[in-house]
Amino acid sequence: MSTRKTINRFATIGGLCTAVALAATGCGAGGPTNSGSAASTVNVLVEAGGHAELTGVAEQCKKDAGIDVNFVELPYDGMFNRLSSEFSSGNVSFDVAALDSVWLPSFKDAVQPIDELFTDEAKKDIFPALVKEANVDGHFIGMPAWTNAEIILFRTDLFEDAANKNGFKAKYGYDLAAPTTWQQYKDISEFFTKDGMYGTDVKGGVETEWLAHVLQAGSPMVLDENNNVVIDNAAHKEALDFYTSLTSYAPPGAAQVDWAAAQNLFNQGKTAMTRFWAHAYRQIPKDAPVAGKVGAAPMIGGSAGVAGVPGPWYLTVPKATKNADNAKKFVKCAYDYNSLGIESSLGLASRISAFEKYQDKSGYESFGPLITTLNGKATDTRPATEKWQQIVDTVLVPLLQKAVAGGDSTALLADAKKQIQDLLK
Amino acid sequence: MSLADPRLQGPAATETTMPTSTVTSPPSTTASNGNGARRRRYHAEGLEAGKRSTRTLLWILLAAAMIFYGFPFLYLLFTSFKTPIDTIAVPPTILPREWTLENYTNALGRSGVLASFINSAQTAIISTVLSLVLAVPAAYGITRYKTPSGRVFIMAALVTRMVPPVAIGIPLASMMSSVGLADTPIALSIAHTTISLPLSIWLMSSFFEAVPQDLEEAATVDGCSRLGALWRVVIPVVSGGIAVTAIFAFLASWNEFLFALLMTAVRSQTTPVVIANFQTQFGLDWGSMTALAAVYSIPVILLTLLLQRKIVAGMTLGAVKG
Numbered sequence: 001m002s003t004r005k006t007i008n009r010f011a012t013i014g015g016l017c018t019a020v021a022l023a024a025t026g027c028g029a030g031g032p033t034n035s036g037s038a039a040s041t042v043n044v045l046v047e048a049g050g051h052a053e054l055t056g057v058a059e060q061c062k063k064d065a066g067i068d069v070n071f072v073e074l075p076y077d078g079m080f081n082r083l084s085s086e087f088s089s090g091n092v093s094f095d096v097a098a099l100d101s102v103w104l105p106s107f108k109d110a111v112q113p114i115d116e117l118f119t120d121e122a123k124k125d126i127f128p129a130l131v132k133e134a135n136v137d138g139h140f141i142g143m144p145a146w147t148n149a150e151i152i153l154f155r156t157d158l159f160e161d162a163a164n165k166n167g168f169k170a171k172y173g174y175d176l177a178a179p180t181t182w183q184q185y186k187d188i189s190e191f192f193t194k195d196g197m198y199g200t201d202v203k204g205g206v207e208t209e210w211l212a213h214v215l216q217a218g219s220p221m222v223l224d225e226n227n228n229v230v231i232d233n234a235a236h237k238e239a240l241d242f243y244t245s246l247t248s249y250a251p252p253g254a255a256q257v258d259w260a261a262a263q264n265l266f267n268q269g270k271t272a273m274t275r276f277w278a279h280a281y282r283q284i285p286k287d288a289p290v291a292g293k294v295g296a297a298p299m300i301g302g303s304a305g306v307a308g309v310p311g312p313w314y315l316t317v318p319k320a321t322k323n324a325d326n327a328k329k330f331v332k333c334a335y336d337y338n339s340l341g342i343e344s345s346l347g348l349a350s351r352i353s354a355f356e357k358y359q360d361k362s363g364y365e366s367f368g369p370l371i372t373t374l375n376g377k378a379t380d381t382r383p384a385t386e387k388w389q390q391i392v393d394t395v396l397v398p399l400l401q402k403a404v405a406g407g408d409s410t411a412l413l414a415d416a417k418k419q420i421q422d423l424l425k
Numbered sequence: 426m427s428l429a430d431p432r433l434q435g436p437a438a439t440e441t442t443m444p445t446s447t448v449t450s451p452p453s454t455t456a457s458n459g460n461g462a463r464r465r466r467y468h469a470e471g472l473e474a475g476k477r478s479t480r481t482l483l484w485i486l487l488a489a490a491m492i493f494y495g496f497p498f499l500y501l502l503f504t505s506f507k508t509p510i511d512t513i514a515v516p517p518t519i520l521p522r523e524w525t526l527e528n529y530t531n532a533l534g535r536s537g538v539l540a541s542f543i544n545s546a547q548t549a550i551i552s553t554v555l556s557l558v559l560a561v562p563a564a565y566g567i568t569r570y571k572t573p574s575g576r577v578f579i580m581a582a583l584v585t586r587m588v589p590p591v592a593i594g595i596p597l598a599s600m601m602s603s604v605g606l607a608d609t610p611i612a613l614s615i616a617h618t619t620i621s622l623p624l625s626i627w628l629m630s631s632f633f634e635a636v637p638q639d640l641e642e643a644a645t646v647d648g649c650s651r652l653g654a655l656w657r658v659v660i661p662v663v664s665g666g667i668a669v670t671a672i673f674a675f676l677a678s679w680n681e682f683l684f685a686l687l688m689t690a691v692r693s694q695t696t697p698v699v700i701a702n703f704q705t706q707f708g709l710d711w712g713s714m715t716a717l718a719a720v721y722s723i724p725v726i727l728l729t730l731l732l733q734r735k736i737v738a739g740m741t742l743g744a745v746k747g
Contacts, residue, residue, distance in 0.1 A: 076706045082686060285509040287509065
């Protein structure tokens with residue numbers, strides 16, 4: 001009988017829990033949503049790291065245009081699947097989507113043109129590479145919300161040390177300072193590789209840095225303007241050889257090093273320099289061994305000059321939303337109050353004027369180098385192909401991993417060319 | 426299984442039966458009797474020592490298994506108390522150099538965390554109840570009416586477990602959206618039930634198999650209907666099994682990520698998605714991520730402790746068949 005009682009008790013508790021759960025199920029605990037309706041609420045889909053960038057804009061938009069903003073935060077790794085799912089179904093749960101620049105070509109048919117927001121004044125205040133990237137098939141489809149690029153972060157305490165200065169000058173014949181060329185970067189990396197420390201990192205797990213070197217060597221990345229695969233040209237080989245030559249001055253296991261690992265190594269004081277996204281300058285933990293000892297400089301230059309690969313996110317309005325007017329109002333707010341993003345934890349913007357407003361302030365020393373890099377004459381965006389993400393995942397990253405492990409660069413590039421040609425067929 | 430079976434008579438029975446081989450040797454003299462007793466004692470001591478060493482070995486293996494399974498969780502727990510720079514130390518450290526609760530403050534203070542907990546609980550409860558309501562009668566029917574279609578059905582249920590969730594996630598999300606259930610816990614519960622139901626049917630089938638049919642026949646002789654016998658006799662016997670199935674169904678929903686990622690937005694986002702949001706394109710907040718993950722494990726640990734007896738009973742149910 002006690003078992004019966006236990007069963008009855010479980011059944012009662014289970015029934016009550018279900019009743020409560022079902023009663024509350026109507027709207028979920030996250031609050032109501034009006035996605036797809038013509039309400040004054042706008043749902044904005046954003047990668048979790050970018051949410052903070054738009055919080056200030058949302059508050060301002062509420063004041064100015066009376067628009068309430070709900071953010072749908074998703075992790076980066078799942079966002080592409082979610083976007084694909086909703087765009088393909090034709091039912092979207094958001095009115096504005098913040099898209100990584102590499103996804104823009106993939107979703108170009110699912111978002112609507114916002115040409116009216118790209119006034120002449122706006123085009124002058126946005127970095128040229130971003131204006132070019134936002135324009136797909138003759139229409140502007142995304143407004144840059146924030147942008148980033150790799151710059152050089154270096155240890156000022158090591159660079160300003162008298163013994164290091166003298167030792168470096170004696171060995172290399174010029175003053176120790178933030179590097180501006182490939183050769184200088186290599187020399188400094190070699191110099192600081194001693195006593196358990198390394199001069200730099202080499203990231204075999206991500207492709208962007210090598211692509212920046214390709215631009216610096218004077219070639220478009222992977223595909224030329226006519227979509228011909230040029231990955232086996234001299235500039236790609238020169239950039240790859242330079243990239244792999246740095247493995248002697250980098251921590252072991254370069255094939256597995258990605259952004260997070262490289263950032264950790266630098267923040268822990270294991271590397272004297274790193275080529276890294278500009279936002280990292282402001283994200284150095286206060287209790288890190290290198291806190292307060294880091295300087296920033298523009299990305300190094302090759303034979304074609306300084307170049308970086310911009311990393312912008314674009315605000316887009318899906319064709320499927322029924323709330324397009326308010327969605328566009330929000331995008332305009334994001335442009336008008338773009339500098340509010342700089343006050344956020346990520347601390348980035350997309351307008352030149354926003355960066356310039358802050359570049360001389362303490363704590364924003366990375367903005368000057370970032371502006372220089374983004375304005376670099378060889379700076380360019382990734383090729384506008386829907387297959388880009390696939391090319392990166394299946395060809396470029398494996399290529400780099402093999403290269404930093406000692407593979408033959410000529411053979412690897414030739415093989416990569418064939419693979420990319422097959423993907424683009 | 427007969428009553429003479431040593432398994433039913435405990436360790437003493439086993440010990441007394443063991444030396445029978447020496448007892449069968451014909452006793453001849455007092456001396457030989459003394460030798461025999463000594464031999465038996467040595468033999469018994471040898472067995473005792475053998476048992477002790479086996480037990481020690483088993484304890485060592487158990488401890489090793491516990492460390493193997495428990496260490497990742499312990500590491501997560503320790504990381505949740507580390508300072509930001511400690512969480513990314515190279516090489517990593519196990520214990521925090523400085524203990525802090527800051528990660529918990531950050532994680533729990535983040536907007537949407539409380540709502541996500543409520544959503545996770547709603548979704549898991551509904552999904553568990555749905556799974557049990559469907560699995561118990563299905564498993565009972567399959568085990569009691571051994572029809573060819575029943576066998577096909579249970580195999581088909583197993584096959585659905587082999588379909589990768591990502592293959593059905595996107596169509597399922599579209600279907601829920603088209604019936605107006607987008608971004609609701611009920612939609613997510615239904616999706617989670619597709620994961621837990623096949624396993625629940627299989628588990629419940631094995632538990633029902635272990636219940637002798639004589640019990641039901643006795644109940645029907647006493648005037649119970651078939652359903653009455655199920656409710657009054659069979660279900661109390663398999664209550665441990667139901668608890669085990671409920672735990673599995675609950676855990677499947679509580680920890681599920683992919684469907685939650687594809688099917689929830691503002692209203693019904695669950696905690697696994699919120700935990701994943703600490704890894705962004707611009708960095709990974711290890712401290713807050715591990716703190717929230719540690720908090721999220723508490724209900725599951727409590728539930729397991731609460732139902733521990735039922736779970737153990739359920740796991741052994743069906744292990745011994747008479």
